[in-house]
Amino acid sequence: MYNFVSGLQDGIKEALYDRPSKATTEYFIGKTVMVGEQPVVIDAKQAKDIYKYLLKNDYIDDDDNITAEYRKDKDNGTLAKLPETLAPIADGVHSLIQSVFDPSVLAAMVQDGNKTKITENKLNENFAKQQFQTLWSYINHKYAYTVEFDSAELIKKAIDHINEKMYVTRLQYTVTSGVQTRDMDQHAIERRDGFDKTKTRTETLMLTESSQIKYDLIGKIAEGTFLTRRTVAAILSGLQPHVFAMFKHNPEEFINKAIKLIREQKATMIVEHISYNQTEQVYDSNIFTAEKGSVDFAKAYRAKKHIQDYVFTDGTADKSIERRFAEDLDRAEEVCVYAKLPKGFHIPTPVGNYSPDWAIAFNEGSVKHIFFIAETKGTMDSLNLRPIEQAKIACAKKLFNSISTSKVRYHDVDSYQSLLDIMGKL
Numbered sequence: 001m002y003n004f005v006s007g008l009q010d011g012i013k014e015a016l017y018d019r020p021s022k023a024t025t026e027y028f029i030g031k032t033v034m035v036g037e038q039p040v041v042i043d044a045k046q047a048k049d050i051y052k053y054l055l056k057n058d059y060i061d062d063d064d065n066i067t068a069e070y071r072k073d074k075d076n077g078t079l080a081k082l083p084e085t086l087a088p089i090a091d092g093v094h095s096l097i098q099s100v101f102d103p104s105v106l107a108a109m110v111q112d113g114n115k116t117k118i119t120e121n122k123l124n125e126n127f128a129k130q131q132f133q134t135l136w137s138y139i140n141h142k143y144a145y146t147v148e149f150d151s152a153e154l155i156k157k158a159i160d161h162i163n164e165k166m167y168v169t170r171l172q173y174t175v176t177s178g179v180q181t182r183d184m185d186q187h188a189i190e191r192r193d194g195f196d197k198t199k200t201r202t203e204t205l206m207l208t209e210s211s212q213i214k215y216d217l218i219g220k221i222a223e224g225t226f227l228t229r230r231t232v233a234a235i236l237s238g239l240q241p242h243v244f245a246m247f248k249h250n251p252e253e254f255i256n257k258a259i260k261l262i263r264e265q266k267a268t269m270i271v272e273h274i275s276y277n278q279t280e281q282v283y284d285s286n287i288f289t290a291e292k293g294s295v296d297f298a299k300a301y302r303a304k305k306h307i308q309d310y311v312f313t314d315g316t317a318d319k320s321i322e323r324r325f326a327e328d329l330d331r332a333e334e335v336c337v338y339a340k341l342p343k344g345f346h347i348p349t350p351v352g353n354y355s356p357d358w359a360i361a362f363n364e365g366s367v368k369h370i371f372f373i374a375e376t377k378g379t380m381d382s383l384n385l386r387p388i389e390q391a392k393i394a395c396a397k398k399l400f401n402s403i404s405t406s407k408v409r410y411h412d413v414d415s416y417q418s419l420l421d422i423m424g425k426l
Contacts, residue, residue, distance in 0.1 A: 022064040023100050025051040033092025049085050056256040062169050066101050076377050077314050078389050127307040131361035132337045135371045138408050142281040147274040157265045159238035166243050168250040174202045215251045224259035267351045267391035276399045287344040301326050307339045325376050328416035334366035354392035373400050375412040
């Protein structure tokens with residue numbers, strides 16, 4: 001068994017280290033990622049979904065290089081949600097994406113079969129503490145929202161935003177000419193240097209302008225923005241002619257970017273008009289232990305004040321923002337008990353569900369607000385956050401700060417010290 005596992009891991013590593021420098025569909029096809037202890041090979045459909053995800057969220061540029069936008073979102077913990085088809089292999093997908101610009105990430109994609117694993121991360125005695133139970137009773141309710149839009153205002157803002165920001169790339173192809181080397185052998189073929197490139201020619205693909213493929217432009221945008229066809233039609237009809245003409249150059253990119261730009265304007269409008277109503281449903285405590293499977297405890301933080309023995313933080317860095325935050329919470333004398341909130345705990349918003357990171361109960365009398373919900377971000381500058389992310393955070397503030405203004409507060413922070421500073425100002 002040992003030889004089989006070792007051989008499997010070596011084979012997977014060998015396949016992974018064959019790494020190009022661009023995030024193309026071809027790069028992802030056939031790559032192997034780990035789901036628990038099981039290797040999963042990415043097929044052509046999944047590879048295409050990954051590429052479309054990167055394109056849709058501006059995570060790759062015209063040359064299929066990973067953009068600074070992806071790196072910033074990764075560092076801030078604000079990466080756009082992967083499509084449902086990729087959700088089961090999300091960690092592996094992002095490791096593959098990151099490996100395009102950081103080869104060291106590949107080393108973490110294959111686990112050592114001989115390492116000790118944690119099969120359960122049960123709730124401990126901290127969960128039963130009165131301080132946490134009181135906090136949990138404040139925040140474990142589920143909510144429904146209502147929001148009213150001024151359609152005319154949204155249409156106008158969306159038109160102006162698309163006219164200013166819309167840009168699509170024309171599809172291009174490159175033809176490379178070369179001459180076979182005189183003394184080509186087997187090793188030259190393996191090294192892919194059996195031909196000397198003499199010249200290249202890049203051409204713009206013009207076939208799209210006469211393509212017979214029909215796109216439901218209004219329907220697709222309406223589906224992606226949760227707006228009516230009438231509203232979408234009004235937005236498109238208000239675009240400047242040269243902007244709308246970009247659709248024929250690259251229909252799919254035009255649709256994806258139009259959805260993104262409209263959602264950004266929609267996001268900026270919802271905060272003023274949204275209201276939350278508490279439903280009869282509540283989150284059960286089992287959401288903290290719902291994620292099953294064997295995980296590597298070496299990547300977890302062994303905590304003393306957390307409601308579970310181990311805290312699994314986001315990010316691949318040894319000292320990520322979340323890891324440092326957890327360590328600071330554990331050391332702080334004023335902190336009584338805290339929880340890393342699971343993804344299953346979320347707040348509904350018109351632009352997607354939002355999951356805050358931390359629930360913290362302080363020792364009474366030590367700080368101004370004894371209960372706090374925190375979101376750890378890589379930056380406190382709202383200008384570095386996308387409009388949709390800003391809207392989600394604003395909705396969270398509106399909800400949590402309306403639950404009990406004297407008991408529960410919410411804020412985004414970039415360190416434990418910034419949390420203390422903010423608490424003193426609220």
